[in-house]
Amino acid sequence: MAYLITKENIKNLLTDLIKLKAVFAPKKDAEDTVLFGKLSSSSEWHGDALLTHTTAKDKVYLQSETFFKIKRNKSGVTIEDGPEPEETVIFGCRPCDARGFDIIGKLFNWSNFVDEYYTKRIAKTTIICISCEKPESTCFCTSFTKGSPVNETGSDVLLTNIKDGKYLAESITDKGRKLIGDNSKYFTEASKADEEAKVTFKAEAEKKIAKKLDLAEVKRKLEPAFESVYWDTVHLPCVKCGACTFVCPTCYCFDITEKAFDNINSVRVRSWDTCMNELFTRMAGGVNPRTDTKKRFRQRFMHKFNYHVDNFKEELCTGCGRCIKACPVSIDIRKVIEEIR
Amino acid sequence: MAENIYKPHLAKVVEVKVETVDIKSYKFELLDPGVRKTFSWKAGQFLILDIFGVGETIFTFANPQTRNEFIECSIRKVGQVTEAIHELEAGAIVGIRGPYGNWFPFDKWQGKNLLYIAGGVGLAALRSPIEFALDTFKDFKKKTILYGARSPLDICYKDRFSDWEKVPDTEIILTADKGAEGWKHKVGFVPTVLKEVHLSPADSVAIICGPPIMIKFVLKELLDLGFTPEQIVTTLEMRMKCGLGKCGRCNVKNIYICKDGPVFTYAQLKELPDEY
Numbered sequence A: 001m002a003y004l005i006t007k008e009n010i011k012n013l014l015t016d017l018i019k020l021k022a023v024f025a026p027k028k029d030a031e032d033t034v035l036f037g038k039l040s041s042s043s044e045w046h047g048d049a050l051l052t053h054t055t056a057k058d059k060v061y062l063q064s065e066t067f068f069k070i071k072r073n074k075s076g077v078t079i080e081d082g083p084e085p086e087e088t089v090i091f092g093c094r095p096c097d098a099r100g101f102d103i104i105g106k107l108f109n110w111s112n113f114v115d116e117y118y119t120k121r122i123a124k125t126t127i128i129c130i131s132c133e134k135p136e137s138t139c140f141c142t143s144f145t146k147g148s149p150v151n152e153t154g155s156d157v158l159l160t161n162i163k164d165g166k167y168l169a170e171s172i173t174d175k176g177r178k179l180i181g182d183n184s185k186y187f188t189e190a191s192k193a194d195e196e197a198k199v200t201f202k203a204e205a206e207k208k209i210a211k212k213l214d215l216a217e218v219k220r221k222l223e224p225a226f227e228s229v230y231w232d233t234v235h236l237p238c239v240k241c242g243a244c245t246f247v248c249p250t251c252y253c254f255d256i257t258e259k260a261f262d263n264i265n266s267v268r269v270r271s272w273d274t275c276m277n278e279l280f281t282r283m284a285g286g287v288n289p290r291t292d293t294k295k296r297f298r299q300r301f302m303h304k305f306n307y308h309v310d311n312f313k314e315e316l317c318t319g320c321g322r323c324i325k326a327c328p329v330s331i332d333i334r335k336v337i338e339e340i341r
Numbered sequence B: 001m002a003e004n005i006y007k008p009h010l011a012k013v014v015e016v017k018v019e020t021v022d023i024k025s026y027k028f029e030l031l032d033p034g035v036r037k038t039f040s041w042k043a044g045q046f047l048i049l050d051i052f053g054v055g056e057t058i059f060t061f062a063n064p065q066t067r068n069e070f071i072e073c074s075i076r077k078v079g080q081v082t083e084a085i086h087e088l089e090a091g092a093i094v095g096i097r098g099p100y101g102n103w104f105p106f107d108k109w110q111g112k113n114l115l116y117i118a119g120g121v122g123l124a125a126l127r128s129p130i131e132f133a134l135d136t137f138k139d140f141k142k143k144t145i146l147y148g149a150r151s152p153l154d155i156c157y158k159d160r161f162s163d164w165e166k167v168p169d170t171e172i173i174l175t176a177d178k179g180a181e182g183w184k185h186k187v188g189f190v191p192t193v194l195k196e197v198h199l200s201p202a203d204s205v206a207i208i209c210g211p212p213i214m215i216k217f218v219l220k221e222l223l224d225l226g227f228t229p230e231q232i233v234t235t236l237e238m239r240m241k242c243g244l245g246k247c248g249r250c251n252v253k254n255i256y257i258c259k260d261g262p263v264f265t266y267a268q269l270k271e272l273p274d275e276y
Ligand SMILES: Cc1cc2nc3c(=O)[nH]c(=O)nc-3n(C[C@H](O)[C@H](O)[C@H](O)COP(=O)(O)OP(=O)(O)OC[C@H]3O[C@@H](n4cnc5c(N)ncnc54)[C@H](O)[C@@H]3O)c2cc1C
Pocket: A282, A283, A284, A285, B046, B055, B056, B057, B058, B059, B060, B061, B073, B074, B075, B076, B077, B078, B079, B080, B081, B082, B083, B121, B124, B125, B236, B237, B238, B239, B240, B241, B262
């Protein structure tokens, strides 16, 4: 079902939501960087930037998550669960961000092992996504089967700015239907013409995306390329900072460590990790299957466009292009996979 | 709600036994009687041991499902968590989660000769499949255990050998890289001894575990002896954290060693790139 909502009413909706839930939206931080921040007022929403510097991934898959608290004392050990996640709204992310949740959600539910930290939090999160009017030069979402500036995968509500100050609002999931239902005063029914306007919007937006990769071809080239000399040189500029995986909406690797406060209290913590880090695969005694940058660099691309496709039938990438912008040495993921030999 | 996959069951250290200078064997008992009843595993699988206040590490179940009164591990001191484990005494409370990974396919090996080849702490990983085969010895033909350690002092499970040898059709061949006074067994590296004793591949499976360099040369010997890649089975070791195929670090190609392994035939390994 599609509705219309004005920009004015979007602000009113945000004001109402902020009273009830934690609302995260693109917001300027102290240094003027646009990030997903918790809104205390609807005026803080900074909707002009296409992409935030980092994704909204960390609002569901926390950068550092306390699994549980551990108390050791004379009578034994007790394990205390953390608090239940709170009702959250992610507002104003882009389709490539929203689709990231869909992709890593599958990993966190993979092979009968359900990661409850992720699944409980995503169940309490409503994602209101905004279609992209002006894709940037780094965007390549249309290379993916499900990717487009108006794609709804992973979103609960998709807003598309079809005419000046008027947004088409589509409810995609039950969570989305509930959100619109609960706030129906801000929405009016959309007409057939409004829905058709989205088709034009899509065509216009997609025209702005310069690069469309043939990812089936990339996969075919990657399969036999493990030993290729290509990797010997393509990694050379990389400084192993890990920025690319950090800003990625789909990179999910993590470490599990223990933080002890004293002899009694400690916490078990899960924190983001990256295959670009040497310690990622280093075993006790020093043996490491991925010692050098070449191997780690290869892992990143192999994982995203070959291994993950084998396991999940889709790439571990949504085409947001953040890694291209974040890389200090301007390594372009599109170029790397396109030129594989 | 299903159980939290990262949360360990509480267990008590029941017994600590010194095996060698750097290996100790532990018996653990799960505290919750209900969990004790349902917790089961198969030889080849591993668990994650939780030392509260320090962290988690990965160990093979040292005892097979046929000897499941306790959960046993043999642990070599190599780093932060294993050092803390070596400090543990009977009565200490630890956490255990698992079992994880695949297991040795004994159902496919009925009626075969079993050749176990272990180097160093690798015998810890082979103890459960060895004892499983000994406990169900009627299902198999000859059981040969070829085990090598750096020196006679590094021989693990010394006091188990006499019981093992009592099982019909079981032979143990011991070797040390360097001998010592009173050492009545072989001297030399495992692959060399393997060549000497010249075991036949007919109707046999070779199960190997040890340091990578030993495995490399043992593989070569076995292939020279006429073993096919399908007849050779080993376990892989990678740095692990979750044991669940999620933390992303233990992959070779699209295979996660914690979830799809750690037990592989050489035929399977040959298909994987050399990144383990
Ligand atoms: C399937 C499997 C079965 C194993 N079985 C045994 C066994 O029966 N007995 C035994 O002594 N050792 C075994 N190991 C090796 C054992 O897990 C490592 O020696 C141990 O994790 C080192 O931990 P540490 O904290 O002391 O070392 P550190 O170097 O401080 O390691 C830090 C962390 O990295 C990870 N890590 C480091 N090395 C390894 C490694 N080799 N394998 C997996 N994770 C690692 C662990 O999470 C560890 O806590 C096994 C490993 C695997 C993968």
